[in-house]
Amino acid sequence: MVVPSKIFYPPLCTNHCSQSILHPGIGCLRYFLNNLYNNCLGGFKYFSPLLITPLLLKLKTMDNELFLSTLKYYLKTVGLTAMAASSSFYFICLFRNQLGSFQKYTTLFIPTVFGMQFCWFMPDKTLKLFCTATSQAVFEGILKQFPNLITRLLLHSTSLQTFLFMINSAIILHFKRLKVYKGFWFMQPYGIEKSPSISAAGAAPLGAEGAMENIVDINANIVEHSWKPRSQCVHGQTKCLKFILDGIKVGLTCGIPMDLLNALLKGGVPKGCKGILKVVAAKLKQFRPNMAGFFLLYGGIYRISSCLLYKYYGHLSRDLQHILAAFLGGASYLWVDKVSFFTLSTVIAIQALWQEFCNRMSAAKKTSSNLVLKLLKDISFSHVIFTLNMGYLVHNFIMNYEVLNSLTRGFLDGLSSNQTRIIRDTITKHSLDELMTIANSHTVKRLL
Numbered sequence: 001m002v003v004p005s006k007i008f009y010p011p012l013c014t015n016h017c018s019q020s021i022l023h024p025g026i027g028c029l030r031y032f033l034n035n036l037y038n039n040c041l042g043g044f045k046y047f048s049p050l051l052i053t054p055l056l057l058k059l060k061t062m063d064n065e066l067f068l069s070t071l072k073y074y075l076k077t078v079g080l081t082a083m084a085a086s087s088s089f090y091f092i093c094l095f096r097n098q099l100g101s102f103q104k105y106t107t108l109f110i111p112t113v114f115g116m117q118f119c120w121f122m123p124d125k126t127l128k129l130f131c132t133a134t135s136q137a138v139f140e141g142i143l144k145q146f147p148n149l150i151t152r153l154l155l156h157s158t159s160l161q162t163f164l165f166m167i168n169s170a171i172i173l174h175f176k177r178l179k180v181y182k183g184f185w186f187m188q189p190y191g192i193e194k195s196p197s198i199s200a201a202g203a204a205p206l207g208a209e210g211a212m213e214n215i216v217d218i219n220a221n222i223v224e225h226s227w228k229p230r231s232q233c234v235h236g237q238t239k240c241l242k243f244i245l246d247g248i249k250v251g252l253t254c255g256i257p258m259d260l261l262n263a264l265l266k267g268g269v270p271k272g273c274k275g276i277l278k279v280v281a282a283k284l285k286q287f288r289p290n291m292a293g294f295f296l297l298y299g300g301i302y303r304i305s306s307c308l309l310y311k312y313y314g315h316l317s318r319d320l321q322h323i324l325a326a327f328l329g330g331a332s333y334l335w336v337d338k339v340s341f342f343t344l345s346t347v348i349a350i351q352a353l354w355q356e357f358c359n360r361m362s363a364a365k366k367t368s369s370n371l372v373l374k375l376l377k378d379i380s381f382s383h384v385i386f387t388l389n390m391g392y393l394v395h396n397f398i399m400n401y402e403v404l405n406s407l408t409r410g411f412l413d414g415l416s417s418n419q420t421r422i423i424r425d426t427i428t429k430h431s432l433d434e435l436m437t438i439a440n441s442h443t444v445k446r447l448l
Helices: 004-008 028-046 049-057 064-099 109-121 124-145 149-156 158-177 208-227 240-265 276-284 290-312 318-336 339-363 371-378 381-399 406-416 419-428 432-440
Strands: none
Touching (some): 004 381, 004 419, 028 064, 064 109, 064 406, 109 381, 124 149, 124 381, 124 406, 149 158, 158 318, 240 290, 290 318, 381 406, 381 419
């Protein structure tokens, strides 16, 4: 077994990429074409939920235009991700051939950053999803890779994680309620109650008597709306019990299918089970209501808190009531207690705050005169961050495998048709002598 970092030192670093490690026995161009073909086939399978899910959810309203739009989105995602992944590995060959050896950052990190530039042509939804997922993975990976007092607390202190998740929950739901952030989150906030409009329509247009009646009507309207709220609670005329039960219903509807799918996909086929029904029955015994419980608690606490705060702390502003309810709802993190949930919430909270910052800068007149603020507002950070994230993740998949979680490893395998795993296994499952024997048994091939 060889430590992955050994490929940067002689004698392994001087081997040509067509001799060992990368693509022994075939040329660089053929390696690129093989990867492109395999990545397209693998992408059709890995990204199939992007096609199947919208078709199932909108089956009743599906028409030709919607179907073609969904299909185009799916095919564009598959094609561009396949091209990006294939180009990343081809850049490894180009850097190796140009520099004459495998070097630390030109072997994995920089080639991946270069290859992932195809993300500039990806659909916006795909890019936002990839950027969020990879940022969460990088954040978690950095916490594991650089151990110190702060990172240990963030990784192992459940109470600190819960408190930070509650803060993130308040930030995200607040900006979703204000329509500032429109991306993914586990919960949808209740709407903002429209303030009563005060209209003078119908008042006498001329004459002192008509004007006095108009003033009296307006004053009466102001007094009425000052002391009598339009609705009984934050959810309008709906009863509190129904409001709470609806939230629980939505949580169970989302959570139970996820738990069932996790039970069916988790692990291999149990020993001694023959037949599809027996295998499914055996796997369903592993069913645990993890996500269902999380959604149920999150929705229940959030909605119950909203009603209680409205009833007993009505003197507080509606925004403050909602922020407190969203904060309390975040206590549901105790049910799942997974670092990935905490890191994901942190990434999304930062995205929501950044979107609010951009909105404020757009509305401020001083933005046009301040070059720094203008650049910050106009730069597409999603593209830049995603390419850097992928460089970090691919590099650490080979070099520091343990810092990546299982979801990230699966994402990289799906994106590259297991090519990153094949490279790692080639390095780690062979001794130095075996790798040199493989290299000596192949001649250098640059094209096919």
